[in-house]
Structures are given as C-alpha cells and as structure tokens.
Amino acid sequence: MIQQLRTATLVLIALTILTGGIYPLLVTAIAQLAFPHQANGGLIRQGERVAGSELIGQPFSGPHYFWGRLSATVPFPYNAAASSGSNFGPLHPGLKEAAEARIAALRAAGSPAGAIPVDLVTASASGLDPHISPAAAEFQVQRVAVSRRMSEDAVRELIGQSTEGRQLGVLGEPRVNVLQLNLALDRLQAK
C-alpha cells in the first residue's frame, strides 16, 4: 500500500504538470495566436471603450431598445460575473409571476396585443443569453420603430443584419443578437 501510494503520488504529480500545466498553457498559446478575438471573450470595441461582448447579453427595458430574454442572475439581470438560470419548475409560482410581469411591461411599453413569442417571457439558462428569436424581434419592431420614429422596414433591415441563421445551414436555431441590434440602432440614429 505504501508503495502504491508513492507511485500514486508520483503519477499524480507528473500528470498534474502535464494536463494541468503544460496542456492549458499550450491551448492558451494556440488560442491567443490563432483566435485572439474569440479567446478573449468576443469583445465589441467602440473606439477605446468596450461596449460589451458578442456573446453576452445585456439588460434592456426602454421602449426604444429591443429586449432580450428574462435573466435570473443576481443581484441584477445579466450579471456576467455570476451566471444563473431561474430554475423555476413548470408549476413554480415565480415562473408565472415573472412571465406576467414581462407581459405587463411589454404591453406598457406599447407592444401589440396578441400572442407573445415564448422566449420573451421566459428566462434563459445562463441568464446571459445574447439572442432572441426572429419572431421575438419581429414582435418588438413596431414598438421600437414608433419609439425611435423610424420606419419599421429600417428597423427590420437592422434586424436582418443582426440575425444569424442556422450554422452551416442546419445547426442550431435562427436568432437575433440583441446587443448588436441595439448598438446598430444607436449607431444609425447617432449619425
């Protein structure tokens, strides 16, 4: 047993150096050389300022911005330092309350009546989902257009620019990057 423990310790040390030290350093080197943008979080830079990440959503509430998914992170939504889902079970009262509150907010902000795409009333898994469905974007077109005094078609054109289709034509779901869409809206109007 002593002999086995000795070998165990030696093997563990060797493998710790190899798989815990050399391996991640090697991957980091490859990553930073080959994919520096992606490896550092896909940051969106506006001049000196970091406006966010292509992959991390931000909270939006005004009528002039497109809203993303509900976020259950604490202590504030879209807290990218502590990702979290809501973990509401299908019958949890909180699920209903959150959905009702979102629906009320959407209506109050001037969204049209009618069925609301489900991703707008549910929290994402990570609390950081940067996307909404094209249907959810379309649902908000009228409100944003009115609020920004733009034509709906102009808004739709921006949506089109921020929409990603299925990857390689088949994988995943079509989706709209909310932060990039809102940044594009602001950029357009700033001109």
Add this chain to the structure above:
Amino acid sequence: MTAAGLLQVGIYLGVLLACVKPLGSYMAKVYSGSAPLLEGVVGPLERLLYRLCGVDKSAEMTWRQYALAVLAFSLASFIAVYAWQRTQGWLPLNPQALPAVSPDSAFNTAVSFTTNTNWQGYGGETTMSYLTQMLALTVQNFVSAAAGMAVLMALIRGFTRHTSHTIGNFWVDLLRGTLYIFLPLSLVLAPLLVSQGVVQTFAASHEVRLLQPTVDAEGKKVTTQAIAVGPAASQIAIKQLGTNGGGFFNVNSSHPLENPTPLSNFLELLAILLIPAALCHTFGELVGDRRQGWALLAAMLVIFAPLLASTTICEQSGNPLLAQLGADQAASDSQPGGNMEGKENRFGIANSTLWAVATTAASNGSVNSMHDSYTPLGGLVPMWLMQLGEVVFGGVGSGLYGMLLFAIVAVFLSGLMVGRTPEYLGKKLGAFEMKMASLAILFPCAMVLVGTAVAISSDSGRETIFNTGPHGFSEVLYAFSSAGNNNGSAFAGLGANTPFYNGLLGLSMLVGRFWVMLPVLAIAGSLASKKSVPVGPGTLPTHTPLFVVLLVAVVIVVGALSFFPALALGPIVEHLLMAAAL
C-alpha cells in the same frame, strides 16, 4: 419534434456512429499495447513518465493490487484537489482574488471530481481561481476518466484471459489512456472550441459599460457588467471528452462563453458520447468478436432513442400555463417555441433536449439548458437515465462496465431460461459474479433511495429545496440520482452548497464510484482465473437482437421497478397536476 430538430439529431447520431469504428479500433490498440499512430510523438513521453514515476511497464497486477492502485490514486487525487481549493487564496493565477473554498464545499468538489461525477456544488466563476480550475479540476477531468477506462480494460481482460491471476497494470492503463487518447483529442477539440468563441485567457474579468443601466435587487443603479473569463476551452474540451461535465462557469455549457455557437454545441455533444460509444467497439475488438460490441451499442441506442424522442416532444409541446398567459409556444421558422424557460435561443428545443438526454445517458453532468425548468415528463427522462445506473453510454469506461454488469445479469437469467449454466463471452458465471454484480447494482440504487429519504426527512435537507410541491421532491431525487450514479447533472434549483448536501452527496458519489468499481474489479479477477469455454451450438448467442432486447429489458425493468414509486411522487404526479390545472 420539428423537422429541423430531427435533421440535427440525425446528423449528430450519424457522425457519432461514423466515429465509433475508427476511434474504437484505435483505443483497442492503445490498451493492447501498441499505438502506431502516435507512437512516435507520445512514445518517448510515455517512457519518460514510467521512468520518473518508477512504473514497471511489464509488471502485471492481480485484481486486488489493481483495486488498491485505483484506490491509492483516488485518495491522492482527493487530497490534492481538496488542498488546491483550500489554499487557492495564497496561490497565483487568481485575478479575482477568490478566497479559499469552504471545507465542506471543497470536500464535496474533491469527491466529485475524483469520482468522475463532476457535480458542481459551487459556481465556477465565483468560487474557483484559474489555478484551481487547471491544476485541480482539469487534471481530474483527465485522470478520473482515464481511471474509469482503466477499470473497464481490466474487466475486458477478465473476459479475454483465461486461467490467469492478473488483469493488467493500472498505472500503464492510466497513463496510456491519458497520453494516447484524452490529451490528443483535447488538443484537437480545445482550439476548435476557441474558434467558436470559448474563452481561453488568463486575464481577469472584463468590465463593460452597460448600454442601458439597470437596477439591482435593492434598487441600486448598475452601470457596468463584469464579464468573467478564464482558461475555459482547455477545460471544456476534456470535461466533455472525459464525460466529466463540471463546467468552468456556474451555468455550465449554457454559458455563452463556454458554449457560444450551435457548432460548438455540436462539437461538445459529439465529444460527450464519442468515447463511451466507441468503447463498445473497443470492447468488441478486444474480446475478439466485434458483434458483441455492436450489440451493446445497439442496446444503448434502443434505450436512448425513444427517451430522446419523448423528452423532446414534451419540451416542444411547452408549458400549458404559459400558453394560458398568452405566450406563443408553437414552433415556426422564426422561433423554436416550446418550453423555453431555462433554455438558450441559439440551441432551441432540439439541441437542448439532445444535450440533456446525451449528458444524462453518459455520465456527463454538463447542461446547456436548465433541467429544473423542464416540463415534468421532459425532466423525468434525464433523471431516469441516471437512475438506470449510467449504463446507456455512461461515463467513459464506467458506463460500459456498468452495462456489462447488466449484461451479466441478463446472461444469467437467459442462461437459466435455456437450461444451461450461464456463460458470457466464454466465461461461466457463478455465484461470485452474481454476488458482485448484485452489489454493484444494489448500492448506487440504495444510495439514491436512502439519500433522498434522509434529505427530505431532515430540516437541513428541506431548507434549501427551491421549487414547491412534487417538483421540490424531484429536485432532491434528481440530486441523489445524479450523485449516486456519478453523473453530476442537477436540478439546479436545489441549494446544494450547504454542509448537509455537500456531505451527503459527497458520500453518495463515493458509493456510486467505488461500490461499482471494486465489484467490477473483483469480477474481472474471478473471470480471468476461469477457463474459457468455447462457443457451442448450445451457447446462447449474445450478439443477437434477441439478446439486445433482453438486455434492454433487464436495464429498464430494474430501473423502473426501483424508481417507479419515487418518480410517481415527483415528476409523474407533477405532470398529472399540470394537466389537471388547465
């Protein structure tokens, strides 16, 4: 199930099955002593490690020595992982200046990672320093997986050797698995993941000014967002390949920086089932009858496919209560629809359920959607897959040796039914094998049932249950199903980072790992010492559809009979209540 969803599942299974044969054959070569493909590169490193660690490559071990080596290595690993967590505050590569992990959480995590469970009681980005993530967690992702594979190889040698006292050398199996299989595959996968946006950096988190400020729970204005990053890709690659599942971030593979695109999702999914599926072929090659391996793979797929279909259908049909509120849950070209609570838009329904079913089939506890928020029956499937003993693909090595235990029971029953002392792959199965197989099946099962009972009977267990009604019960049942079967997946609403759960779940993980592993090694030893019986016309063939059906039946019946009452009081009654609430 939508057409686009079906297509993606089809592509996934197609690619997976296409990889089975080449990778399976390669692994067979690795464990039978030759690896022509990488010998030139890895060979010198392998020999260097043997020399440094004082391992005699040709020394064979009896099953007891082998078991002792596994235990010694797990003990050393446990101590190391515990120590790294407790001292991280004083160590470098800790840009967020995270303090030492609490003793109970550190215990739980140390058990979790050395047992290949990778249950996350903690939130990665808020608890673990980069150094801990690398030296403690990434290392264990490699070696606990390689240890599982080693034990499988020992069992396979039990079948292939006859009248032998030894079943191989643990250190050689451990090192070769790490060097020839996990490291090369990880080195390929990690950069691919980075290309999709998985972070790999030692920088501290990024401060981002929010486009639109928001308010926190106390009404204070929040204007910035700190984006946690870190050396994630290197860990994610091995976390999936080694069916570990412990994520870099709290929300695991639903985090956009851990799983940013549908393609990264596809690659990670592939990595999850890749080795467990290919091991079936490795098994077939090593026992000298490939059909035996295909039969086991077929049995796994036969269980996998319908369960995937049912959970997808449940999730796609959505939550009727949200429909009542006016949510549109119908799938269309412009939205995935269905039950989107706890799911990410880039994955939609099909990729979320495929992930949920694949990760709980394999003992990969990672999530890309929140299982706690699944519809009752949609959530029942992942829970039940774990309760089946993690044998449908299962953990690398551990899944297949678990399945072989069930095969032993199935062979025993069918042997009796055809009037012959049961034999599997030429080995007669006697009382000793049945005793060990029964123990290995019994203990994890008992741990789940008893652990759940203890938790819901105690105040400290009930305190941190998040959901109400039967769903709260499901949360606890899910946690123990996950820990007792070394999966690591969670109904994450349960506040499990308490001394109570850290301790009890830690115990469950130990039982789930070693109370299966040790009997398996004992069986390996016993089988190796037996004579090999040639196949005759009276031998029941174990590669036929009939045997596959029987094996599936045994797995399902044991799982169903053991957990039906518990499931009835959790997800099943919740489903009935949900239906009745309309």
Add this chain to the structure above:
Amino acid sequence: MTRTTTRLFDRKILLDAIAASFWKLDPRVQLRNPVMFAVYLGSILTTILWLHSLTATTGESSSFVLGVAIWLWFTVLFANFAEAIAEGHGKAQAASLKKSRTTVVARKLTGSAPGKHVQSEDVPATDLKIGDVVIVKAGETIPADGEVVEGVASVDESAITGESAPVVRESGGDRSSVTGGTRVISDWLVIQVRTLPGQSFLDRMIAMVEGAKRQKTPNEIALAILLAALTLIFLLVAATLLPYSIYSVQASGQGMAISLTVLVALFVCLAPTTIGALLSAIGIAGMNRLSQANVIAMSGRAVEAAGDVDVLLLDKTGTITLGNRQATRFIPASGTTERELAEAAHLASMADETAEGRSIAVLAKRQFGLRGRELERIQPHFVPFSARTRMSGVTLEGHEIRKGAAEAVETHVRSLGGFLPEDVRAAVQEIARSGGTPLVVSRDDLVLGVIELKDIVKGGIKERFAELRQMGIKTVMITGDNPLTAAAIAAEAGVDDFLAEATPEAKLSLIRDYQRGGRLVAMTGDGTNDAPALAQADVAVAMNSGTQAAKEAGNMVDLDSNPTKLIEIVNIGKQLLMTRGSLTTFSIANDVAKYFAILPAAFATTYPALKAFDLMRLSSPSSAILSAVIFNALVIIALVPLALKGVAYRPVGAAQLLRNNLLVYGVGGLGVPFIGIKVIDLLLSAVGLA
C-alpha cells in the same frame, strides 16, 4: 420396468404437506430462505399492527389490516406447502425403498483361506465393516454393497430398479457388484463388503430423495443471491416510500402518509416471492424426477452439470448398436458359388454359440434353407476359437473348414500352400470400409469367400442424436473397432465424432482434451477399466450392473443400466435450470401490475391525480391492495404443479428456447396479474369484503 411414480397430488402426501406447512413456520426453517424470511417478518409485523389497530385509532380499518396479515401468513404457508409437497414426493419414494432396508442378519465368514470358509457367525448387517466377507444363500437378503468374490447366483434387484426379472451376479468381470437390500434367489454368493452400513447406495438414494443431504447447487446459490439483492432493493423501495410519502403530504397539503400495513403489502408484492417460495421445491422436484428415472445422483451439482453437458461419450456396443454384430451377406470367391460358401460357413459355425456365430447360421438358413445336418453321421470335429489362431471351424470328412479374420485365414491357407485371392482381398477391404467385419471362410487350402458381419444400429438412435445436436450436445462414439469400421458406423448412427481402437488411456485423454478446451463431458461406463474415465468426466453415469469401482468413480448410477439414459438426465438438468429461470422472470414481470394496483391506492388521499395509473379500475384502495396481496399468495399455489413437473423442455436451439420462454413467462408475467388482480377485486367487492 416399473417406475415409482406418485400422482402429483396424492391424498396422503397432500395432507402431510399441509401439516408440514405449519411446522415449517419455525423461524430457524424460515431463515434458510431470505426472501421468504422477509415475508415472514412482514406477516409478524402486520399481525402486530392488527392487534394495535384493535386497541388504538390508527385511521386504518382493522379488518383491512387483518386481511393483509392473514394473506401474508398464507403467502408464507403456501411457500412452506410447496416445499413440503416436493419433499413428500421424495419421501414417498424413499419409503418404498426403506421397506427393503429391514434389519438383516449377515453371515460373516471368519475362516481365512479363500474358497475354504468353514466357519461363519451371524452378525447384524449394521455391524459389518469394509472388507468383511459374508455368504448369502438363496432366499436371503444381501446385507451390504459389495463385490462378489465367489459363486454365481441370480439376484432379485427389483427393490432398487423396479425390474422384476432377476439378474445374474458372478465373481470376476463386470457383473460382480451387488447392492445391499437386494435378494439372492438361487444359488449362493460370497461377497466382500465394500461400503459401511448407512452409506450403501440404498441409504444414499434414500437420503437423496428425502432431501436430507440436499445441498444447494451452484446455480441455485447464484440465483438466491440475485433474489436476495432484489429483495433488498424492494425493501428499500418500500421503506423509503414512508418518508417520501410524509414529504408528499406536506407538499400537497392533503391526505395521510402511507401506512405501515400498505408498505409491508407493497414490499411483499414486489419481492420475488413467487420464485423465492418455489425455489427449493423446484430443486427437490428435480431430484425426484431423476430418481423416478431410476437414477441416483451423488449430488445435486451433478444433475445441474448434466444440463450443461457439451460432449457425450457413448460406448458403441449396447448404446449405439445392438449388442452384437450380425451376418448380413455371403460374398463368394470366384469359382465358388454363394451356396457353397454358405454351406461351409454354416458348418463352421455349427458349434459357435456366440451371437455372431448364430447369426451366420440364421442367414444361411434364411437364404438357402440350410439346416443343421445330422452331425452324428458325419462325425464332426469342432475347433473352437483360440486367441492364438484367431480362427474357429470344423474338421469333417477330412476337410478343414475354417473361418476367421482375413490375416489369420491367409496365414492358415498359405501354410497349406494356398493363397488369398485378390477378389476376396478386395471384398474384405470393402466390407471393412463400410463398417462391417469380414470373416474369411476356407476349406483346406482354398479360400471360399467372405462373410460380412455388420453392426446393427439401434432403431431411432439417429433421431436421438439429431435431438442432442439440437440441444447443442456433441456425441462421440467410443469403440474398439478400427478407424474404418468406426467411421462407417459413426456415419450410419449419425454421431458427430468417434474414437476408434479405444483403450482406457485413450478414453481418459480424450476426456481431458475436451475439458482443456472448456467442454463439459458426460459418459456412461460399467467396467472397472472405465473407472478412470468416469472419475475424470464431469457427468459420469455408472451402470448399476457394472463393477463397484465404476460406481464409485461415477457421480450418478443408473439403476436400469440403460446407456441412453444420459439423454434423459440431460433433459432433467436443463428442466431444473429452466424452471428456475422462467419463474424468476415471471416473478419479476408480475411487479409491474402490482405497482399499478398498489401505488394509486396508497396515495389516493395525497395525490388523487395518481388515480390515472389505476388501469384496472379497482373498486377501492383497500380492495386494490388486498387483491394484489391475495394474487401474490395464490400465484404460488397455482405454480406448484409447474414447479414440481418442471418447465417443458424441447430440444430446439438456445435462442428459440429463450424466445419462447420470454414470451410465455416474461410477457405472460406482465399480463397475467392484471387479470388476476382484477378478478380478485371483483370477487372481493362481490362478497362485500372490500
């Protein structure tokens, strides 16, 4: 041959078994069977709960608790009954054997010189020791198993074989062994005692069938472990359901926690009680079937091993072929007519009283109407067969007529100046090739031709071998013949392989070869020279007519001395395993329906929504639970006949067999309880019990 058969439910056996069911409630007896012991404890617990419900308000009707308690006791009693009735059948067989074991007075010889025993003293048979020599005269019972050292006598062995015709026992050779308890009918025998009193075959046989010496077989132990594990799982399932239920009551805010009575009922229904209750009965019944086939097994292990046999070694003579070769053809040499040859052959065989010799006379008579001549007139001089010349024949009217093996006759005629014609040599070879034995006939220096002697393969044997092949058993014929002859007979009989020119050593090494290859070998044997091979074989059936040495070496003795009995033994071994496997499957499959009956009922107040699972639409929660418990008890009784008779075995491939049994006992096991429980529920509500 008469066999000791008892009807399945003989009145006497039935009554005894019922009484024994109660005796077996002794906890020490119950402890032997873990599954049933758990039920036993459950019965005690529910009885206590019933007593408690009489004095305190428990929220549960005491009649319901009583109902459950009673039926749990019935479950235990039914299991006891199954075992008792199997034992009863064994005892009935043993009793008839015991009758022959009356106290016998033995005449022990005390004189020392062999053949000159002058003194004898009467001692009780129980005082005999190994090596003692006794004399048994006509009308007396042989006091112990032994070896005949002197004398020839006819012995009535009906006590052990059921065969009424007496058999001859004589010193030397393969008919020298006698069994204690059998009776000398004529003449006398001097016997050397070979076993201690109480250990004779009769004693062992009685012990075997009575089950006193019954040890668990390897597969039975393995199955018992699996069943114990399942029992533990279900114990945990039931036990943890209590806290689950308490939590559920809190979570739903209604109803009452599941009661202990219901938990015990659930546990007993889920535990593999059906197979647990019948397990030992199946084992005993297997041994009974074996002794009904007039085979004594030295251990249950041997019976189980018989089911696993891969290779069957069979002696050619007596097993595959009729005991003797018969003349089938006369082939004359050129220049000789067939009749001439037949006549000479007939003459040469006149005094040959062997079966072969007789068959030559019979053939000559049939083909040419030849009859025995008046031997007086021609004054024949018969020359008997001698090992030196390897010929026999007759010298008459100055002519030497001889018949014998080709080489022997060739030597003979050459010495007289003759030769063996080529056409005869060709005929000899052709006969040998086709598996026959050629006998060449000569008159003086002239070779007249060849007689073909052939082994006659027993009718129906080919089909039996085909059956064995279907069962996955390889047959190997053992013969002293040359390879050519052996190959031809092997082909005709349809055996898979043969061992020609077999010596005891060759036999032994053949068995070892097969065993090294992992095969399980069965063989039959009777002679002393078979003993090493018998000892080596995994399943060795010694003929009761054989020598003591053979019997000691074997692990079974066939009292009928029928070499094809092995096939029957294999069947019994397989049946034994199949019955266990099938009932295990049935038992576990039953659980599904029981869940559907009990769970909705158990949570009727907490989660009425679970009523959706009440597929059988049972009349009330208490009736549902009681019906499941009653079904669980009754199914044991219903399956007792099956346990005793064994699941039918048909020689089809393993896969086919598995498919059939899975369909009947697996799928059937799923469906039957749904119907059974529903019917019981209807009856209960009809009589107003629920």
